[in-house]
Amino acid sequence: MAVFVAGLVAVIIFYLVVLIVGIWAAWRNRLRGSQQEQNERIMVGGRDIGIIVGSFTFTGTFVGGGYINGTAESLYSPEYGLLWTHAPLGSFLCVIVGGLFFAKKMRAQGYTTMLDPFQCKFGKRMGGLLFLPALCGDLFWSASVLAALGGTLSVVIDLDIRISVIVSACIAILYTLIGGLYSVAYTDVVQTLCIFFGLWFCVPFAFVNPAVLDAGEEFARNNTRSWLGTCNPENIGALLDSLLLVVFGSLPWQDYFQRVLSTDSPKHAQVVSFISAFGILILAIPPALIGAVAINADWNMTGYGDVSPLEKGESALILPIVLRYLTPPAVSVIGLGAIAAAVMSSIDSSILSASSLFTRNVYKLAIRQQASQKELTWVMRITLFFVGALSTTFALAVGSVYKLWYLASDIVYVVIFPQLVCVLYFDVNTYGSFLAYLLAIILRLGGGEPVFNLEPFIHYPGGTNFPFKTFSMLMSLVTLIAVSYAVKFLFVNGILAKKYDFLGCKLAEEGRTIHIKEIDKIGYNAEKEKLHG
Template identity: 25%
Template sequence: MLIGFILAYLSINLFVGWWASRKIVNTEDFVLAGRGLSLGLSAMVTFATWFGSETMMGAPSEFIEHGIAGVIEEPFGAALCLILVGLFYARTFYRLNILTFCDYFKIRFGATAELVSAVVMIPSYFGWIAAQLIAMGTVLEVIMGWPLQTGIWLSALLVMSYTLMGGMWSVSVTDFFHNIVLIIGLVILFFVLEEKIGGITPVLNQSPKGFFSFAPRSFSGLGIAQYITAWITVGLGSIPQQDIFQRVMASKNENTAVRASVLAGFLYISVALLPLFIALMAKYLHPELMQSDNRMLIPNLVMKHTNIFLQILFFGALISAVLSTTSGAILAPASVLGENIIKPFFPTLPDKQLLRIIRFSVVLVTFASIWMASSRQDIFELVGESSAFSLVSLFVPLTVGLYWKKANATGCVAAMLLGLGSWAICHFVYETAFPASLIGLFVSLGSMFVGSHINRN
């Protein structure tokens, strides 16, 4: 019955993709759903931006090991990002009437900045998508007994298919449906486990001192730096990303875009607390399920200690979360590749041709992500690296460009390249004790101001 439900559920996504394909007339329909989403639909699709594998599997594993301090980055940083986008960025971007995030760099800093931002942005998505594919592969491994690689390939081809057909319309409609299943499934599972325990109090009392503290683990210079990094990696690093841009900009007007993003932020943190406490109750009820790979704690609990009804609800919720995140994450870099890298070389390119190129880019992005998913297996690290990538390269040029009139193209390109380069050296080559993300951010900020003053018009 569970397998039948999973197969039926996955088939519905393909049907929605086919239905959405009938609404695609031009590139704006495919990339931004024709800018026609209502507040409810826009908030739901924005909420689903990152509610995926790291929220359902990665963060709960970190939470039961390290407490609140271990999950500042996700989900708290992610919720912060959505709220900040609504308060400080959504209205300005909506008024620009642009197709991709990188179009902003073209308007503000010129064609070179547009190209560099696109080249920097696209690779940052591969790790993010790979994390979702690994999660889906893991789910299919638990339920079907299939090898992880088989699950990765099948889930990737499924998401690619319905995204390819309906673009942002597919993403929006399926996200709305997925989120309903997700919230219902998590709420019911939470209350079932709470009833078995006899209330949440025994679990809270058993937790170590300081487990629920938001304070830094250490008040040393390094401890404070690591704490700040946890907040800003996703909290600021995911602001300059195409997936959140597409979801917010698909709103029917600028007021809806602002409200949807803020509402999504508060909805995110509310719902994201559920898998954290579900994992904590799972550890309390069945400590024998604890293992080296604790991302499997909740799936194993559900499979071994719940009835078929709860299994259907939970795995429906998990699949919903992962599919929602993956589809938008695949569409985002594909849109940038077509609009900001290929199109500038063909200024007279007809809109129908651009739409074909973006659809072909969906295929390229999917296969690049499959390769990364096959090479790397740590969901939490993949997500963190993806957000750090954009934090050190794109956040400063975006924000300074919006709020400092003297910022110029030289400073913008320098901030992107030097920030990214310094982060890569400190993260992959020398592995400094001081957070590489902060080093890259400081270098990016300094490069922006120095570059803008060196080449002043």
């Protein structure tokens, strides 16, 4: 099929606009001062992002291609439906919880990355271990949004999916390399506006298409379909497991905390969280409506073919399919711009997130404490490129956008969320953190993972209906607290001698936790690590 030239031109124009905005933001906030200040500006934007830009970049980060395309896919797929579409409500509740309990506390401490409090309390090695699940989460998240855009471009303008994914990733990497968080934040403003107006503009045209029956009518050829979805009593455990995974698994992300830490005050960190929560919920309505429209469409009346997207196994592409076959060509181009905007608003955040964590919390604090600030800048740029390349590879290899989106939240929910709660609100130590980390991974992998064809080796009661992800998270949380207090009790009371403190927590001494300012000043090395408590 020939490429839809008008659509291709529209995409090129949109990418140029985004690139120009990103370069303008970098120029407007051009990096001045010391090299250390420049690195901090790349990571957290100089900590002067206000409420308006902050609210847009918060919203744009959560509302990515995986969120938009995945919501439509979930509404359309018979195994999900509205009842099982947890991304909108879960993300809304996640940002509310983050604003209430985490945003202000993290911003007030002056951290630079999400892993800073972990390394302050647990030391460099444990911080490096916690980087691994955070990296996996960012990779899967980035892959989900790139896959969403690739599928959209291939359906709407007949552009090869590999070309669209690779070009989109390159554009995002380019302006993120140039301006860091400033470019990401300001392009998020443009992208979020495009998502809102673009998708809402397309919905009425899809509804009035002659091939779409009224939502209340029975679809004669398949009267069992319902956009509401179903949940039997035995499935309640799995339903709650999925919802809780999205609520708390979307919280411990560098993407989220990068925005929290970039705001100009702890109070504003809370405010932008609450504002963006409602933006996230509102932006889920158009793709949800599009998914419902697809259920009530008679695809024989369109140019799509004799069978439905469901029968063709193309549920993951339902949003672009609706744009292509149920709206006029000019309207579908506008919707295409909205999807491209959603992808760009998340992919840039995700690759910057992973590169920031590696550069600061792994390379600087755990591998090479004496690295110069110029060296760290180049490490971040190289890492950013490699993270983008890996995400692109995943995007081209895995089919379902929604499965990738869920998998990203799954990892951080089970492994990192209990660690984040404990490091901020409990007196825990490295012994508890390490054992909880191992237990979380074993219990989670024990339940299996269909995306990677991993068979379960732990048979939980109730099978797939048992909420084993939440169970794994809770066991990790309990283990972290219990082991930390037990080990501290043993050392403080002399039951265990100091020589057995092989992780160097100094629990039997008058120790203290290294403050983040000391980490920035001295790094972690064997001589100075005696400060760690």
